[in-house]
Amino acid sequence: SAVISQKPSRDICQRGTSLTIQCQVDSQVTMMFWYRQQPGQSLTLIATANQGSEATYESGFVIDKFPISRPNLTFSTLTVSNMSPEDSSIYLCSVTDPGQGNNEQFFGPGTRLTVL
Amino acid sequence: DQQVKQNSPSLSVQEGRISILNCDYTNSMFDYFLWYKKYPAEGPTFLISISSIKDKNEDGRFTVFLNKSAKHLSLHIVPSQPGDSAVYFCAVARAQGAQKLVFGQGTRLTINP
Numbered sequence: 165s166a167v168i169s170q171k172p173s174r175d176i177c178q179r180g181t182s183l184t185i186q187c188q189v190d191s192q193v194t195m196m197f198w199y200r201q202q203p204g205q206s207l208t209l210i211a212t213a214n215q216g217s218e219a220t221y222e223s224g225f226v227i228d229k230f231p232i233s234r235p236n237l238t239f240s241t242l243t244v245s246n247m248s249p250e251d252s253s254i255y256l257c258s259v260t261d262p263g264q265g266n267n268e269q270f271f272g273p274g275t276r277l278t279v280l
Numbered sequence: 281d282q283q284v285k286q287n288s289p290s291l292s293v294q295e296g297r298i299s300i301l302n303c304d305y306t307n308s309m310f311d312y313f314l315w316y317k318k319y320p321a322e323g324p325t326f327l328i329s330i331s332s333i334k335d336k337n338e339d340g341r342f343t344v345f346l347n348k349s350a351k352h353l354s355l356h357i358v359p360s361q362p363g364d365s366a367v368y369f370c371a372v373a374r375a376q377g378a379q380k381l382v383f384g385q386g387t388r389l390t391i392n393p
Contacts, residue, residue, distance in 0.1 A: 168323070195379055206284070207324070207369065207383040256323055260379060268314065269381060271323030 166191055166259050168272035176278045177247055184243045185275045187257035192237035194260075197269065198230070201254040210255075213240045247279045283307055284372055286384035294392050299357040301387050303370035306351065310372040314381070315344060315355045318367045327368075328355070360391045 167190040177183050187196065198210040210230055211219040219232040233241045244251050254276050258269040285304045293299045301315075311332045316324035330337040330344045330353070337344050343356045357364055367388050371381040 173321075197379075204289075204385070206385045207371075209380060209382075212379065258323070268326045268329065271316075271325070273321065273323050 166193065166261065166270040168257060168259065168270060170255075170257060170272040170275050172275060173273065174276040174278075176280060178280055179248055181247055182243055182245045183247065183277060184241050185255050185257075185277075187240045187242070187272055189238045189259055194237070196234065196240045197258045197260075198232065198240075198242045199256045199258065199271075201256065201274075203252070207256065210242070244277065247277075249279045252277060252279045282385075283310075284370060284382050284384040286368075286370060286387050288387050289385070290388040290390070292390045292392060293360050295362060296359045299355075299360045299364065299389055299391070301355040301357075301368050301370075301389065303353050303355075303384050304351060305353075305372050307372075308348075308351065309374055310382075312373040313344070313346060313353050314371045314373070315342075316369045316371060316383075317364075318369065318386070324369055357389075360389075362391050362393060365389060365391045 169188045171186045196213045199207045200210055201207045209222050210225045211221045213219045213232045213234040215234045215237050229245050231243045254274045256271050256274045258271045260269050283306050314329040315327040317327050318324040328339050328342050328344050330346050335346050346353045367386045369386045370384045373381055
């Protein structure tokens with residue numbers, strides 16, 4: 165299974181600022197995913213990050229608000245731009261193991277963001 | 281519109297007894313179903329899965345049941361142990377190998393000694 169780390173683990177930010185979250189995987193993976201878990205809610209997919217191409221965003225999420233980089237097969241960043249208190253969530257990255265042929269995703273520990 | 285629903289936000293079970301967590305989905309196109317467990321300050325970890333061609337899959341103390349006609353799946357844990365206390369998420373996918381997962385809201389399971 166893949167080992168995934170995220171930085172920072174948590175942060176408290178002021179309204180109107182931006183935060184970039186890093187996701188590092190210990191092996192090369194084709195697809196990386198970014199999720200958001202708002203308080204008391206389910207995990208919601210923000211976007212799929214593919215190396216060498218633009219990220220694919222889910223309905224309700226846009227690149228201007230959540231720009232994503234994927235410079236190589238082991239790393240990705242998600243930026244939360246122009247933050248408001250509604251962006252307070254846990255942000256998680258995940259990866260799949262295409263060799264498994266199943267849907268199992270491995271998740272990072274998450275970044276807990278609080279916007280004041 | 282919530283495609284995957286876990287109607288019980290919390291469940292409390294005595295150690296040694298059976299824990300039953302439930303999940304309902306709305307779209308009959310979903311073909312692959314998973315359960316994840318999440319401890320505080322950690323990411324979700326995969327627990328067990330089932331494809332739509334089966335109605336039961338067992339792995340040790342964990343069994344997942346699928347009722348396609350009712351669009352319902354459940355996770356049984358027996359016997360329940362204190363280390364099982366966590367938040368459990370069900371997730372669904374359009375097909376085995378499809379990348380996108382849709383998650384339920386989660387059920388917080390507490391195992392009491």
